[in-house]
Amino acid sequence: MRAREVLRELLRSGVGRGGIGLLLLLLAGSAYVLVTYPLDFGTSRWNNPTVWADNPKAVPPAWVNLWRSEPHVEHRVFTAREPDQVVQTATGRMAVYRFPITYPYREPPMFLSITLGEVTYVRRPPVISVSLRRPDGRVVRLYRHMPRGPRPGEEPPFHRYHETPLRVRLSADATAVAAVRAFLESEFGVQVSEQALVERMEQALFGTPVSGEALRFEPLTGDYEVIIQVAFADADDRLGLVRFVLGGAVFGLMGTDAVGRDLAQGLLFGLPVALLIGVSVSTLSTAIGATLGMLSGYAGGRTDLIIQRLADVVANVPVLPLLIFLLFIIGSHLALIVLILVAFSWPGLTISVRSMVLQMRTGQLVEAIRSLGASRKRILFRHLLPQVAPYVLAQLIFTTPSAILAEAGLSFLGLGDPSIPTWGQILEHGFRTGGVYVGYWWWVVPPGLLIMLTALAFMLLALGLEPVINPRLREAP
Template sequence: MGFNAKDALNEFWSSRVSKLGVFFMVTLFAISFYVLVSYPSNFGTSYWNRPQHWADYPKAVPPTWTQMLTSDKKAQHQILVTDEVYVRDKGIRALEYSIRFNYKADEYPKFTSFSLSELTFYDDPPFVYLTLERPDGTVIEDLLFHSIPYPSPGDEPPFVKYVESPLRIYLPGSSEVNSALSRFVRSEYELGLTPLDIGNSGQEQYIFGTPDSEGNFDQPLTGSYTMKIRVETFHEDDTVGSVKFVVGGTVFGYMGTDTLGRDLAVGLLFGFPVALFIGFITSTLTTIVGSVLGIWGGYVGGRTDDVIQRVSDILNNLPQLPILIFLVFILGQNIWNIILVLVFFGWPGLTILVRSMVLQAKEEQFIEASVAIGASRSWIMARHIFPQVAPFIFTQMIFYTPSAILAEAALSFLGLGDPSLPTWGQILERGFQTGAIYLGYWWWIIPPGLLIVITALCFVFIAQGLEPVVNPRLRRRR
């Protein structure tokens, strides 16, 4: 009785392992499709590997959901941007901005910063003032004062600054902030703290806290804050694109951040299509080369078969990892170079297996009959030999896919991945290089490792489900 496509599908779908593999596969493709349509094509070079893009993000903090494991309320990361401006022309012309935010954490922020972008002025450079209104009604006047530098000699108005990269001032590193906080605690709480005392003990507790009876700022002041930003200008056409105030959190996002502040969830998502691309392209090219050479050598025989087998034996017995490292180092850390190197060492194993199957198949009577009536070698290999070994070849292609993904992850872990594309292996490599495993940054190590394992298991499950379809003996046992 024949075994048609419907029977093969039923046989494959009857296995729980197959269903689990298909579920994982659909999930991988759905996530990859989402990334391809929503991420820019130059994400790696313009975003992931550009530290300026992550300057406003907290460094090396765990995921937001980890606060559910503790009773303490962690500081949420807040990036507060506004371009709504009120122009005041009485006396000195000023552009005034107001940013309101709530602070409800049981701990102080990791950092605070102020940013200004796309400044245009025609005369003297503007002055920037920050004033903070707190939930208890107190006001920290002139928390920050900053004078925009004069343009370079020879420049002509209008002078445009901070277009490519904004003016960014971290409040904890500002001496003006220390002086303002020293004046504030002296006037409000009668505490004789010098600017040096403020700087040494951390400004966030004085910005967001109130003292207890002993003068210690141990508890943050929760509630609604308002940051007022005033940009004093000297020309009626002076403009500011936008202003930003960042309250650095101690937790962030779904997967936390690394030491550069990069959102690991974003990098892990981008790794899905990269992993599938490497896996499928490598396994497809490996399968094409290996099956063509195996069929050709097995059927033609003679000197052609000897040459193919000797080359296969040599490549199959070489220590692959050291040579992979050497070739990628010489050719360059490009994704196509990595794929070509993996294909170069991947085809011999399939060639040897396919050849052994072809040696048996070519002895069949219908093939001898085709030779007798004058059929060409290429016609016989395409019409008679290939259909018999095709199910096995397809199964091997599925098996090769996780091998390629793991090989690329290994190269990336050794620092030889394509730097323009963030991959799971590169995220792992960066984590180990930074000492994340010793510093307790588990969110930097465990997720990419799990994704590599799960993706590999997905293809293994599918290949195991296909074994009864291509192997009649296993099918009968079922």
């Protein structure tokens, strides 16, 4: 059958249409990743803790709030490159950054942090102060910072925090704790030690003290505003990056892991990796198996004996212990995993194709073609290959999910390539860090579902191709 006829046969059945639809969805997701993600995503982002420093650790997806009567605090990041207001002063100018926050939650945020970057000054370092205006009109002076002055021999303009921005977790900063302690004492007459306040910083900032209980706070909902003031001495002084993070108890589409990594990004990047592994292993192993099977069945004699004994040996090698041994000796590399899977995936197809070619070799068609002087190569690829092609195609599709599951199993055992995030690695990390046992379902269920969905797409395609392999199953047009 021609490719157009195969496609028509696939679209005729419901399972075929479902398989094509799922495959197109997977291909679209892979194309999006290839266009938008860097090729070194694993090393430059996924395994780089500084990228995820502003994310909460091990929190569920934001959509869990849909069925909660009292929603969790959503994670929010406020970033500014330019100030909202610039005021001229007697000593220079004052740049003001404002981040309004509507806070309807009955629980405090998990943490508060501020990031400052790309500071440039000519004579004197700028003075940076951070305040929080509460719904009750009170203002908390949270933080005050002055970048380092000129080093000996350093020429202006002076640059600070360009390569590595300054990140301060206000919830744990000693200056901020002392400022909140002074605020509670002056505004509410509450005296509390700084050591006891460290664990309740967010409650104190987003609540009011309960009378008679110094360490208990009633949530204060309403409109807050973070105000960041930067006092510059010269007109050429500037602050290029200001970021304020309100650490939430829910995050994004798929939540985060114990490191704070966005699981949605890891799961999405794992999609083209899974397809690459499945398609590469299935294509190479199918090509090797089909070629050797056709050659073995048609040539016969010593060639047949050698190929079949080799297939028997390879088919009976315990693959998993060998994989573990080789990966420990050589190292965990994705290319090595693919090569090993290819090397041990071809014998079954070789034996099946050989039995089919043995029957075709003695048929009248092959005998007539041979009597006309056709070469062995022509007989194999022009007359025998088209007859075994539907079966080989079905086996190629069946092998793809098997290869994806094999790589996921190796990664789950800790033998995957650590430089490339895969679904199996995400599962392994969830089990290794105890996420399964403490109920972090968003860490283990999505990668398992994606593996199952990918396998289902290829299984539906294989079922849709059954009428192509067996003409008796074809429906009348």
